[in-house]
Amino acid sequence: MIHKYKLGGMNIVLDVNSGGVHVVDELTYDLLDNVEPPFEDECPGAVVEKLERNYKKEDILSCYEEIKDLYRDKILFSPDEYEKFAKFATPSPIKAMCLLVAMDCNMRCTYCFAGQGDYCQGRKLMSFETGKKALDFLLINSGNRENLEVDFFGGEPLMNWNVVKQLVEYGRSKEEQFHKKFRFTVTTNGTLLTEDKMDFINREMSNVVLSIDGRKDVNDRMRLCANGKGSYDVIMDRYKQIVDKRGHKDYYVRGTYTRYNLDFAQDVMHLVDNGFKEVSVEPVVTDPSHDYALTERDIPKIFSEYENLAEMILQRNREGKHFNFFHFMLDLNQGPCAIKRLRGCGCGNEYVAVTPDAEIYPCHQFVGMKEYLMGNVDTGEFDQRMKKQFAGAHIYSKTDCKTCWARFYCSGGCNANNYEYMGDILTAHKISCEIEKKRLECAIMIQAAEAMEGRNEDYGPRPQMIR
Amino acid sequence: MKHVVTINKANLKQSVVKGGCGKCQASCQSACKTSCTVANQKCENSDR
Ligand code: SF4
Ligand code: SF4
Ligand code: SF4
Numbered sequence: 308m309i310h311k312y313k314l315g316g317m318n319i320v321l322d323v324n325s326g327g328v329h330v331v332d333e334l335t336y337d338l339l340d341n342v343e344p345p346f347e348d349e350c351p352g353a354v355v356e357k358l359e360r361n362y363k364k365e366d367i368l369s370c371y372e373e374i375k376d377l378y379r380d381k382i383l384f385s386p387d388e389y390e391k392f393a394k395f396a397t398p399s400p401i402k403a404m405c406l407l408v409a410m411d412c413n414m415r416c417t418y419c420f421a422g423q424g425d426y427c428q429g430r431k432l433m434s435f436e437t438g439k440k441a442l443d444f445l446l447i448n449s450g451n452r453e454n455l456e457v458d459f460f461g462g463e464p465l466m467n468w469n470v471v472k473q474l475v476e477y478g479r480s481k482e483e484q485f486h487k488k489f490r491f492t493v494t495t496n497g498t499l500l501t502e503d504k505m506d507f508i509n510r511e512m513s514n515v516v517l518s519i520d521g522r523k524d525v526n527d528r529m530r531l532c533a534n535g536k537g538s539y540d541v542i543m544d545r546y547k548q549i550v551d552k553r554g555h556k557d558y559y560v561r562g563t564y565t566r567y568n569l570d571f572a573q574d575v576m577h578l579v580d581n582g583f584k585e586v587s588v589e590p591v592v593t594d595p596s597h598d599y600a601l602t603e604r605d606i607p608k609i610f611s612e613y614e615n616l617a618e619m620i621l622q623r624n625r626e627g628k629h630f631n632f633f634h635f636m637l638d639l640n641q642g643p644c645a646i647k648r649l650r651g652c653g654c655g656n657e658y659v660a661v662t663p664d665a666e667i668y669p670c671h672q673f674v675g676m677k678e679y680l681m682g683n684v685d686t687g688e689f690d691q692r693m694k695k696q697f698a699g700a701h702i703y704s705k706t707d708c709k710t711c712w713a714r715f716y717c718s719g720g721c722n723a724n725n726y727e728y729m730g731d732i733l734t735a736h737k738i739s740c741e742i743e744k745k746r747l748e749c750a751i752m753i754q755a756a757e758a759m760e761g762r763n764e765d766y767g768p769r770p771q772m773i774r
Numbered sequence: 775m776k777h778v779v780t781i782n783k784a785n786l787k788q789s790v791v792k793g794g795c796g797k798c799q800a801s802c803q804s805a806c807k808t809s810c811t812v813a814n815q816k817c818e819n820s821d822r
Contacts, residue, residue, distance in 0.1 A: 320778075327784030335777045370777045382784040392790060403800035454818075456800055490799075592804075636814035639782040643815045644793025644822065648786075651803040651812050658800045672804060715786065718812040721804040743803075747813070758781040770779045 309384060310712035311339060314752040315617065317759070320383070321751060323712050327382035328639055330755050330770075334362045334370050344384050346375050392646050393703040398656055398694050400450030405660040405671045406441055408433045408470055409462040414496050414538060417529045418563060418591050418599060424462035426662075426675040432467045433663040438474045440684040441661040446485050448689075458492045460660075460671055465499040475511050492516070497542035498532065500549060509553040517546045520562035521574020521588060528567060529599070547582060559633060561587040565599035569608045572616035579623075579630050587633030590742055592724055601738060610745050617749040621756050637716070637750040640765050648702075651718030655681065655697030669697055672723030679726075697722065700732055707735040717743045792822045 308323040311331075318336040320329040331339075341354045350371035358367050377383035410431045412424025424430070445455055457478065459471050471493070478489040493508060494516040508515055519542055520526040527537020550558055560583045564571035571588050578586045590609070593600050601609065620632060652658065655669030662674060665685040673679040682689035702708040702719045711717070720739055722732040729736055754763070761769030797818040803811050 322784060324786065325784035326782070326786035328781050330779045330781060332777045366777075373775050373777050376775075377778065377780070381787070382780060385784075385787070388787065389790065392794065395794065399796055402796070452796065454797070454799075633814065634811070638814070638816075640785070641817060643798060643812060643817050644789035644819070645786050646790055646794035647798060647815065647817075648812055651801065653800040654802075657796070658802075670802070716813045717803065718801075719803075721802075723804065750813070755781050759779070770781060 308387070308710075308712060309339065311336060312748055314614070314748055315621070315756050317752065317755055319748075319752060319755055321712065322377075322383050322385055323715065324387045324389075325382045325385040326639065326642075326715065327377075327385070328751055328755060329377070329383070330759060332370075334358070334366055335374070337361070338367065338370055338374065342371065342374065344378060346378060389645050389649065390703050393649055393701050395646070396649060396698055396701045398691070398698040399653070400452045401445060401448045401657055401659060402452040402454065403456040403458075403653060403658040404441060404445050405458045405460045405658070406433065406438060406464075406474070407461060407660060407662050407671065407674065408438065408459050408464045408474075409466040410663055411466055412462040412496070413466060413498060413533055414463065415531045415533055415535075416496075417531065418565060418593055418597075420593070420672065421462065421674075428662075428675050430462075431663040433470060433661075435470050435473045435477075437661075437663060437665045437684065438470055439477055440665065442474060442478050442481070444661075444667075444684045444687075446481055446487060449487065453486065454488050454490055456490045456492065458494065460494050463496050463499065464493055465495050465504060468499070468504060472507060475507075490514075494518070496530070496538065497545050498538055500542075500545045502548075505545075505549040505552055508549065514557045514559070515549065515553070517542075517549070517558065517560045518562070519543065519546060519560055519578070520564070521568070521571065522577045525568045525574055526562070529563070529565065543581065550583065555584060559585045559587050561589065561633070563591045564588055565591045566601055566605060567599055569605060569612060572612050572619060575616055575632060576619060584630040585633070586630060589634065590739075592728075592736075592739065603738065606738070606741055609742060613745050613749050617753055620753060624757065624762060625760070634746045635750040635753055637747075637754060638765075639751070639754050645715065648715045648718050650701045651720055652722065654722050655679075656694055669693070670723060672721070672727075676726075697732075705733045705735060707740070711735075711740070711744075713740075713744045713747050716747050789822065792819065795819045795821075 311320040318331045410425050490513040492514040493512050496518045523539040526539045530538045560578050575588050660668045660671045665683050667682040668674045681693050702714045705719050708714050708719045724736045726732045757763040801812050
């Protein structure tokens with residue numbers, strides 16, 4: 308299977324199963340509409356005749372030879388040979404945990420998926436005791452996995468700061484005995500960040516995610532403090548400070564775009580122009596009845612905005628002012644192995660979320676859905692059957708994904724979105740797919756442009772078509 | 775090649791030989807969490 312498209316002034320062909328990316332001329336682009344394996348020795352007469360209107364016969368013939376060579380090298384029309392690995396998609400040790408240390412929030416963001424922080428379950432803070440049991444659960448159920456990820460999440464985790472500190476200390480005290488390393492991370496709205504907390508976070512947390520939507524008016528429209536005022540003025544300087552203090556390493560400023568800011572590339576650039584180099588701005592996923600929800604009719608605008616953003620990124624790269632946009636980051640040479648790519652997330656299998664009530668859910672997005680209650684760290688109950696079900700949610704068990712060109716990059720999307728909007732974890736959520744595929748096209752285009760313009764050493768010297 | 779420039783080492787197939795070890799970070803494809811999506815995941819298997 309191949310996927311071809313035009314973007315950034317290039318004709319790009321992705322060979323889906325090998326991961327090969329080719330930049331091709333017009334003739335090849337057209338010829339690929341007309342030929343596919345099994346290849347005959349010579350280009351079929353009817354095809355030559357059809358293309359001869361626009362191209363010279365000798366070129367068509369030599370182009371056909373190139374296509375055959377690429378096919379023989381298994382980097383064009385290569386077969387999908389990974390389905391056999393899907394049978395190894397069996398339950399794995401748990402290696403990551405989302406700790407909802409505060410199911411409460413001091414902000415009232417309009418679009419909050421967690422029902423303004425409490426996941427519609429009443430406001431609660433996690434006790435140290437429960438947190439300890441959660442970490443013990445992870446230590447015991449992580450098998451031979453050495454690196455354990457624990458994300459302090461909410462609500463707003465900084466509302467339960469003492470417990471966060473105690474849990475970090477507790478986790479560290481167990482590392483040696485269990486031969487494990489904790490990688491703590493935290494996601495915060497920034498309003499409670501003090502210098503003390505910044506220093507602790509920068510010392511102990513391997514990543515910090517700082518929520519801000521971009522331009523002041525955009526941020527302040529959705530991200531409201533409890534007093535009804537926007538949060539921008541409170542958080543912007545603190546984010547600059549914490550990022551400076553951690554030497555600009557391992558962080559993200561992240562925002563959400565909605566129907567109100569379909570020109571979200573401006574928000575990305577606003578964050579970049581404020582000195583942040585690790586930026587993520589992502590589509591809101593919400594009930595379509597909300598006026599800020601993204602719908603089918605917004606797709607064309609969203610697509611062109613991603614294209615704008617990709618162009619801006621290339622322009623900055625040319626000026627030597629590189630920054631990372633989370634959803635365009637893609638390593639075409641050293642990315643994850645194909646087996647990893649069969650499943651987009653480890654939810655319910657390698658990854659679980661734990662609530663202040665000690666309940667275990669497949670991930671933060673399933674919290675509060677009683678039908679997906681998996682267990683309890685207090686009682687030690689854990690639903691192995693449900694775990695198995697999630698372990699088996701891979702691209703070959705998801706009907707739409709099996710034949711999707713993006714399957715080895717998207718890896719089957721988000722199970723929680725699928726369930727919430729399609730009623731089934733195995734059915735892809737269409738708008739999310741459209742957006743994902745567009746982002747991938749842009750991400751691949753950026754890599755192709757970097758290679759063609761000779762800016763990325765990984766791709767070797769500047770390649771050229773020999774004319 | 776006159777008509778095609780291949781820009782990367784197409785090594786997905788090769789990657790399974792020593793792949794699947796599970797050492798890498800867990801990923802999340804969702805918009806609400808910026809942990810890591812598969813596409814920008816780093817492989818942590820030094821053996822691969
Ligand atoms: S660490 Fe690398 S080889 Fe191991 S599962 Fe992850 S991507 Fe595959
Ligand atoms: S884009 Fe949609 S169909 Fe394609 S792999 Fe992702 S979830 Fe599956
Ligand atoms: S189900 Fe969605 S939100 Fe949950 S871990 Fe997977 S990708 Fe992330």
